Amino acid sequence: MVADPTDLTSAVDGDSECGSMRVTNSELRYIGSDHWSAILENIADLKDHFNQGERRVTDSIVDYSDSELASGLPPNDHALLLYGCGRASRSEILDALPPRSTVDRYISRYLNQLELVASSVVHGPSFYETFWTNPSEAPIVWIGFLFSMISLAILASRPSDFMHGHGAEQQSIQIDLYREKIVQCLTTGEYTNSGPFVLETLINYIYVEFGIRKDANKDVWFLLALEVNLAMQMGYHRDPQHFPDISPLQGEMRRRIWATVLMSDILISSQMGMPRITKEWQCDTDEPRNLNETDLSETTTSLPQARPETEHTTTLGIIARRRMLAALGKISDITDAAIPIPEKHALKPVWEQFKFSVSSKKRPIQVAGFIRSAGG
Structure with a gap:
């Protein structure tokens, strides 16, 4: 009997110390040896159970309904930026905005309940009010930024926050519309x-696409690659001190944003069992300073000294989490290395980063607002 040349599953599928390769007629995927699924493969008591679950997941992924395929639109569990969605005019996009009172409530929730997320990408006092003066003149991407904040605020809402007793359904419909x-x-x-x-x-x-899933998946990881490459294209991997025309406020926001990019890379890449995208030797952006939003403004001419790390600020959560994930990143670099790193070279920087990150435990980052923000 001649083998079917289109049946690749048995030809390449296999495991090794380097990881595993999963091959089907519709997918070829490498899984690193430190990925949770690769670790489970080595636990004999769970192996059969895991394989059965994996087959069920694979079957559910490829079994799209006829209506979904006929529509030419991606299934709901796919990232829209990767698979596309219908275009809309500027007026159609603006018409989708809720009333101002509702938007105000969502933005307040975003800035206050999602402080860790919000403070890393937006300086609250400098934001928002000018939009309502003339929304037709606002840049289209700024409007997208506004929709992204609304979406995250809805994700952070409880079903009881919605009217008419159909909270979960209303929440899902609104998130789909706004994303x-x-x-x-x-x-x-x-x-x-x-x-x-x-x-x-x-x-x-990407926070929205991550938040509507139980865990990171390949779509989120591909979006992460877009995020990293855009950030580097815009120079976020180089510290603002190299560019004198960047204001103190802009420079500090760039440090916060780059910290967020680094953390997302380490976290999502680790969950996918893949090496992180950013490389330390390519970047020199400092960590953000421990400052409150009121310490900075558009008229600030010099960057204030950092507050003591015994003082909780809107930035302390970003700083602490960046340090902890930097330690995880160094560990991942070792486990992901194709060529083994000698122990004497590998362990010292990991240990130094670990000691540096755990020192944050003495600092007041356990406040309720930070815990809610860290949990999304």
Whole structure:
């Protein structure tokens, strides 16, 4: 019997110390040896159970309904920015905005309940009010940024926050609508040109796509690659001190945004069992300073000294989490290395970073607002 040349599953599928390769007629995927699924493969008591679950997941992924395929639109569990959605005019996008009172409530929730997310991409006192003066003149990507904040605020809402007793259903419908508007704004604004608010909008959009799933998946990881490459194209990996025309406020926001990019890279890449995208030797951006929003303004001419790390600020959560994930990143670099790193070279920087990060435990980052923000 001649083997079917289209049946690749048995020809390449296999495991090794380097990881595993999963091959089907519709997918070829490498899984690193430190990925949770690869670790489970080595636990004999769970192996059969895991394999059965994996087959069920694979079957559910490829079994799209006829109506979904006929529509030409991506299934709901796919990232819209990767698979596309219908285009919309500027007026259609603006018409999708809720009334101002509702938007105000959502933005307040975003800035206050999602402080860790919000403070990394937006300086609250400098934001928002000018939009309502003349919304028709606002840049289309800025409107996408606004939709991204609304979407995250809705994700942070409880079903009881919605009317008529159908909270979960209303929440899902609104998130689907607004994430579509985010994508329409990004594509209309030609986001690959890296204009103002593009990276902030993309970061929030990836939070949305991550938040509607139980865990990171390949779509989120591909979006992460977009985020990292856009950030580097815009120079976020180089510290603002190299560029004297960048104001103190802009420079500090760039440090916060780059910290967010680094953390997302380490976290999502680790969950996917893949090496992180950013490389330390390519970047020199300092960590953000421990400052409150009121310490900075558009008229600030010099960057204030950092507050003591015994004092809780809107930035302390970003600083602490960046340090902890930097330690995880160094560990991942070792486990992901194709060529083994000698122990004497590998362990010292990891240990130094670990000691540096755990020192934050003495600092007041356990406040309720930070815990809510860290949990999304």
